[in-house]
Amino acid sequence: MSDNENDKNGVVVIxxxxxxxxxxxxxxxxxxxxxxxxxxxxxxxxxxxxxxQPCIIDGEKCxxxxxxxxxxxxxxxxxxxxxxxxxxxxxxxxxxxxxRALEPQ
Numbered sequence: 001m002s003d004n005e006n007d008k009n010g011v012v013v014i015x016x017x018x019x020x021x022x023x024x025x026x027x028x029x030x031x032x033x034x035x036x037x038x039x040x041x042x043x044x045x046x047x048x049x050x051x052x053q054p055c056i057i058d059g060e061k062c063x064x065x066x067x068x069x070x071x072x073x074x075x076x077x078x079x080x081x082x083x084x085x086x087x088x089x090x091x092x093x094x095x096x097x098x099x100r101a102l103e104p105q
Contacts, residue, residue: 009067014080015090016061024087030054030063033083037076052080
């Protein structure tokens with residue numbers, strides 16, 4: 001994956017499947033990682049950071065990470081990317097904007 005300047009506008013999608021096709025366990029891995037940057041709102045409910053959103057894409061657990069996190073919180077970004085690499089997870093860059101932008105579900 002390229003680290004060029006244009007890529008910083010997109011998101012990185014970390015899929016809950018490794019390169020061999022096995023699903024990552026435990027099943028709540030994306031929520032656990034997302035909770036590291038989350039906070040509790042006024043209603044005492046957990047609010048995920050805009051830059052790190054657990055979601056389901058095509059029936060698969062994923063973690064959507066804003067590329068801008070590499071600048072705003074480089075330690076957190078590197079932790080997430082290191083987690084994905086060490087678990088041999090599939091990673092893809094998504095640069096869609098506007099109506100086509102990837103949204104957490």
